Each structure stands twice: as C-alpha cells, then as structure tokens.
Amino acid sequence: MSSDQPAQFELGDIDFRENAPVVAAELARLYERSGLRRPTADLTRIGRMILGADLSFTAWHGARLVGVARCLTDFCHSCYLADLAVDRQYQRRGIGRGLLERVQARLGEQVMILLLAAPEAADYYRHVGFEKVENGWRIPRRK
Ligand SMILES: CC(C)(COP(=O)(O)OP(=O)(O)OC[C@H]1O[C@@H](n2cnc3c(N)ncnc32)[C@H](O)[C@@H]1OP(=O)(O)O)[C@@H](O)C(=O)NCCC(=O)NCCS
Numbered sequence: 001m002s003s004d005q006p007a008q009f010e011l012g013d014i015d016f017r018e019n020a021p022v023v024a025a026e027l028a029r030l031y032e033r034s035g036l037r038r039p040t041a042d043l044t045r046i047g048r049m050i051l052g053a054d055l056s057f058t059a060w061h062g063a064r065l066v067g068v069a070r071c072l073t074d075f076c077h078s079c080y081l082a083d084l085a086v087d088r089q090y091q092r093r094g095i096g097r098g099l100l101e102r103v104q105a106r107l108g109e110q111v112m113i114l115l116l117a118a119p120e121a122a123d124y125y126r127h128v129g130f131e132k133v134e135n136g137w138r139i140p141r142r143k
Contacts, residue, residue, distance in 0.1 A: 007089040015060045034085035057102045066090045069099040081115040
C-alpha cells in the first residue's frame with residue numbers, strides 16, 4: 001500500500017487530547033505528512049514551538065500522531081492559531097474540524113481566533129465557520 005493511501009479508520013477511533021506531550025521528531029513528521037511547511041529540519045526549533053504554545057490539541061490514531069492544532073493565546077481575548085495540520089492519509093474525514101471545535105470550546109466566547117491560511121487551505125476556513133479578514137498586517141519572518 002502506498003503511504004499516501006487513505007488510512008482505514010472511523011472518526012470515533014481518533015483520540016483527541018489537550019496539551020498532550022509530543023516529541024519534536026513526531027511533530028516534524030506530522031508537518032511533513034500534512035504538507036504544512038514548517039522548519040522540520042531544525043528539531044530544536046520544532047521543540048521550542050511545542051514548548052512555547054499555550055494550548056494544543058492533538059489527534060491520535062492509536063500511538064500515531066495524525067493531527068495538531070497549536071495555539072498562542074491569553075485565554076481571555078485573543079488567540080493566534082499557529083498551526084493546523086492533519087496527516088494527508090487522514091485528511092477530509094473530520095479531524096481538522098474536530099481539532100478546531102475543541103479549540104473553540106476551550107477558549108470560549110471572549111476569544112477571537114486569528115490565523116494565516118496556507119494557499120491550499122484558502123477555502124477551508126470559510127467552510128468551518130471562519131470569516132475572512134481584510135485588515136491583517138504582518139512582518140514576515142526572515143528565516
Ligand atoms: C486543512 C486541513 C487542516 C483540514 O483538515 P481535514 O481534517 O482534512 O478537514 P476536515 O475533514 O475537518 O474538513 C471539514 C470540511 O472542510 C472540507 N475541506 C477539507 N479540506 C479542505 C480544503 N483544503 N479546502 C476546502 N475545503 C476543505 C472538507 O471536505 C469538509 O467538508 P464537509 O464538512 O462538507 O464534509 C488539512 O487538510 C491539512 O492539514 N492540510 C494541509 C496543511 C494545511 O494547509 N493546513 C492549514 C494551514 S493554514
């Protein structure tokens with residue numbers, strides 16, 4: 001079986017966990033398997049991305065990490081959703097929505113959730129209830 005064949009599973013088989021410990025190499029592998037571009041060659045930096053997050057939800061199929069939502073937040077006003085990634089063998093089966101629902105439920109009604117969409121996910125966020133903003137500004141990272 002090709003490693004890109006859809007995995008055999010039901011959404012009920014997926015275990016969603018809040019702030020579960022994740023090893024840097026495991027998260028790097030998930031980023032690579034999702035298609036989300038992150039600095040996966042630098043595991044020290046990936047490890048700091050894990051430690052620096054205020055809130056994360058991860059999705060597990062048995063012992064395998066198959067999805068992540070990683071957030072920087074004050075829990076009372078604002079949240080930057082830094083990463084949302086699902087292993088491509090597990091995509092379009094409700095895991096991304098499951099992660100986002102848990103983030104929203106945890107943060108509650110006082111918190112705005114903001115993100116930058118990757119080009120491939122440009123239509124996704126409208127589909128799961130986000131409004132597009134026209135007034136965003138940024139200073140890009142240089143590396
Ligand atoms: C984008 C991503 C997180 C979505 O997660 P997912 O588990 O595949 O999505 P879900 O199954 O929860 O999808 C929910 C709905 O959105 C739709 N959808 C999924 N991916 C989509 C996309 N890229 N564009 C438009 N709609 C999409 C699904 O068909 C589903 O529709 P339905 O509710 O009508 O059945 C995942 O595909 C991914 O990791 N992509 C690569 C990395 C990436 O681009 N991340 C986002 C960075 S901003």
